[in-house]
Amino acid sequence: MKLFHQPLKTQKQPMLKYTISILFLLCFFNGWAQDEPIDLNPQDTIVRKQTYGLRVGVDLSRLIISQTSEGYSGLEFVADYRLKQKLYLAGELGNEKKTKQEDLYNFTTSGSYLKLGIDYNTYENWYGMNNSIFIGGRYAISSFSQTLNNFQYFDTNRYWNPDSFPNGSSEAVEFDGLTASWLEFVFGLKAELFTNLYLGGSVRIGFLVNNKEAEEFPNLFIPGFNKVTDDSKFGIGYNYSLTYLIPLYKKGPKKNKGEIEKENEQ
């Protein structure tokens, strides 16, 4: 906390400040640089209403990776609905198909997923700003199939096959009717680029609750959950969302006791 009481010190280091600013410029759009001026007039009688509505959009990362990566196609729609000042009902609906070449086998996972939960905004916006740094939780389900495209046997003894691992079947075997469900912790943010248009990003840590897999071939990838690691129930995912807010109504924040008393005095 001490740092905040030394504003002069930072001003004495313009070069450092400058460097860091350039770093920010290189990384992100500085779209939120212009803000509404702060109204410091205590006599202000304007009711500061907040916009409530439905925010819908897509995940940009899945769109881009679908274009750039040969073994992947995926699409994710994201949406949230503002329930309270800081609380949002949030969800994602997506479809992914991923082909992965491991050392000795090649498989394709294909399926859809739905995630539902809440986001809680921890960011204190100044009036007029609509950015958020949120934490959230989701319950997610996925239904998918996994196809073993081909494989070679792992055999360290090379007596009969000195040149390569012996080929197993090259006939694709599909394991379908696979399902998984997991809990997800979300940390992310959204910044308003233009009026009602938001750019956001989030990372997600998933914890597998239920994983129905084929006996012969376990689930190595789950749509929405990402890579499944051996002997671990955790998975990591992320998204970059571009969303549009459909404003539905405006509502002022709940007045606290102090404010109401003040109004009565006047």
Add this chain to the structure above:
Amino acid sequence: MNKLRIAFIILIGIIFFSACEKDDICVEGDTPLLVIRFYDETDTINTKNVTTLRVVGLDQTITVNTFSDRTSADSLAVPLRLGTTSTTYLLIANSADEDEVEIGNTDTLTINHETKEVFVSRACGFIANYENLTPSLETDTDNWIKNIEVISSTVENSETAHVKIYH
């Protein structure tokens, strides 16, 4: 505003690190070898060494790499041939060279097997297990192998014997 920027940096950082994976090195498993034990023909409970045994796969130019050539032993572990349904070995007892010609007693053992793939781990992928082992011995005028018995018709590990050979 700074809080938002810091959060952005953290977010980017987490995404970068999430791309790191643990090294996928296969340590969990391997395709098992077929274990053969040699027993006494008359005293069937006791094992009996085969003297200067040489083991060569059919149509192979080198001896099998799991057994030290021309040593005496009462057990033998050999790899089965993947991708086919039978593996043939030439088992040469009392192996020795005379004028660069093998003078040992050669018996030809063919083992028919079915192959079953077993998924071990993400790093290893599939290994093979064998099922329905059925050995057959090519009869010649002077077989040193008198009898063959299958103890375990499935090969899932190399720890216990699968086939007994009496001589």
